[in-house]
Amino acid sequence: MTKENPRFYKSEKKPIWCPGCGDFTVLTSIAKALSQLQLTREEVAIISGIGCSSRLPAYTSVYGFHGIHGRALPIATGLKVARPELTVLTVSGDGDCFSIGTNHFIHACRRNVDMTLIVMDNHIYGMTKGQVSPTTEIGCDDKLSAHATDIQPLQPLALALISGASYIARAYSGEPAQLTDILVGAIQHPGFSFIHVLCQCVTYCPEQKGWKKLVQPFAETTSDYAKANQIIEQDNGLQTGVVYNNSRTVWPKEKTQVRVKSVDELDKQFIK
């Protein structure tokens, strides 16, 4: 088998992202991870919702679905459960996954279908030009308020852990090699894997360029829930790496089998 290089997994379409956007790194890292795993392009599907980051599927050369705001995970779940042999990735943003789609995030963690979620978190609504998101820090300018935001940001890793995710990681768009490694591990992980990517928005949050100097690796990767809880509790939101990697029963347990000779056998229950 000839080795497919990462470029093979990208399409010819030019991304709509601003120059310097962290989403470019995620695209490249996904292509690199698929290349490392030498996955057949037609056996991979990338599902997304709405937002800057959700434009990603069209920039790859695998199957894609650019759905509606917040609902990428249900589409991915339906596809993976119906077609378990496919490799299914979901790409989302902080608005898409932690605001309009939070319910699906919680239940995807809980259900533990064998697929990977990558959330490109820039702490802002980029596509609608800079409103605060659920992960915006207190004190940031709020376009839908006369004042700066004064609401506590949501903690995605903590939410993932208590909801039952079995692989939890954080990466940073300025560290593509680490992101590629985490992606390879996430795709190989049996069950639901969640990668929180600090993904800089150079247009609305130029200060995020400073993340480069602030990110630190997690002290360790653990398979112990209590330990993971402790690490995540003390997390400043800028630590990267795989923090939790645990094996848990994947859902659904097994591929369904046809147990009747013909669907007409179902008639019997109605005939008296």
Next chain:
Amino acid sequence: MGTQDLSLVITGPGGEGVIAAGELLLKTAAQMGYYGLLKKSFGAQIRGGESSAMLRFSTESVECLGSVFQLMLVMDWKIITPFIDELAFNKDTLIICDQQSAEIPEAIINSQAQVCRIPLTKLAKQLKTQINMIGVGLLAQLLGLPVAQLAAITKQQFQHKEVALIDSAITGIETGYNYQLPVEFTALSNLDSHTKNYWLYTGNQLIGLGALKAGIRFVAAYPITPATDLLEWLAVNLDKVGGTLVQAEDELSSINMIIGASYGGVPALTATSGPGLSLMSEALGLAIASEIPLLVVNVNRGGPSTGIPTKSEQSDLNQALFAMHGDAPHIVTAPIGISDCAFTSGWSVNLAEQLQCPVIMLSDQFIGHSIVATAKPPFFQRTAERETAQPDDNYQRYLNTESGISPMAIPGMANGMYTADGLTHNEQGHPCTLANIQQQQLDKRQRKLLQYDYGPHWGQVDHCGDIKIICFGSIRSIIFDALTPLTNKGIDASLIALRLLAPLPIKQLQGALSAATHIIVIEQNHGGQLFHYLASQLFYQAGFSAKLHSFAKPGPVPFSSAEIVQFVEHATLLNKQGETAND
């Protein structure tokens, strides 16, 4: 010679086994050769609300109740008195009630119905049995049903219960059956015992069966009355045929899950009711834009909002037709009645798959929850086939074909990789905001639905006559029952029931309505939704000189054929006298 068509009702507090009692009578009568219907009616409470089993037995296939109950069994007046106006009784009705029950309501006394008070509670206590089972015995005695068969059916129906409970049920039935009733009642005629098997099903079950036969192998579900038992039936039976059901976290999720499964090439459905359909409408727009086949079964309950969850209405027509944002052509179907459910669900799956678009099938609580004992129902004899692509390097997912149907690549197919998109896209599927592309793709999605040959399945026309009645769904059988009495009054009416509501079969309707003097649209909702839809699509056209009448009434009480006779008579008589009907 006995009675050949009889309706009766058993009422009592929820949880007292009213429905189970009705099922026993239905099965026993069916074994005697009778067609039968059991309409369940209950409050939203799990226990203690008003609960009724309304039954009809006939020598002909029946899918609605008769206009009047000849028999009523009342366990407790207290529960039923507030709802007494919703039950049809008159001086010929025989009412059996518990001696210990609350006072007989005035409406019953005024009707001069014959009331027979039996010490039901006392007997049940003495003999350690249940009131509902004594009631079953009493009714079996009056109906002339064979007690041995009734006992055998009871044992079978309760086979998973404790032996002591089954014994006490049989005691109850025998007590009722042998009770010396001080009344006369004409029993059901003895039919030539026909040993042929009969089918027993609900509309909800039959929709599921038809869908599985047509190829549905993925279901995402969120529980909602009155669609839940359809989903529960599918959960068990989908598993047998190798399919999967996922219980979603909400309806937003269930509709998107089936979009994902269908994008993956697996025919998929979800079932819901009014409020759930509202939550799904954004994703239905996505399925239309990205051309994903899917079936949404909407089992209509009383609305709007939480409304009357346990009772029937036809008020979701507007949202099934118009809820989507943008220009969103899709298909809306409705079963012609309970026994048509499998045919229509199978046809709907086929339409969705062939036309790569969502189909909303409008059923209702009456169809969904009623049990019928009848002959084998019709099925749509084809497994759905989607036109899939054989992609090459130049594959275009949304190719602007003449038919409007673009061969679909399925994940796993080499060279077919594309991104399905809710953004306006060109033939390749690339997002595009050009005016000519928007026009091209909107035209294509509309064209594929309008050019398709729906064949004879668009609807059903019964009887001839220049008075035309148009309807859809469960009320067809009630209107059908009104046709003979109308003929007897010299009014020849033809009944058109629509199986295809969108796209509206304009040409077929124009044919069916030619030479009409009166067009009467009957529907169970408050606003006359079907009437207004037909007015905007059809009646406004030149050449329609018929007088138009709308008979719209909200739930939860079903129409009676008697009131339909009255309405049609009144509407058409006024015209004969040269007055203007102003309905």
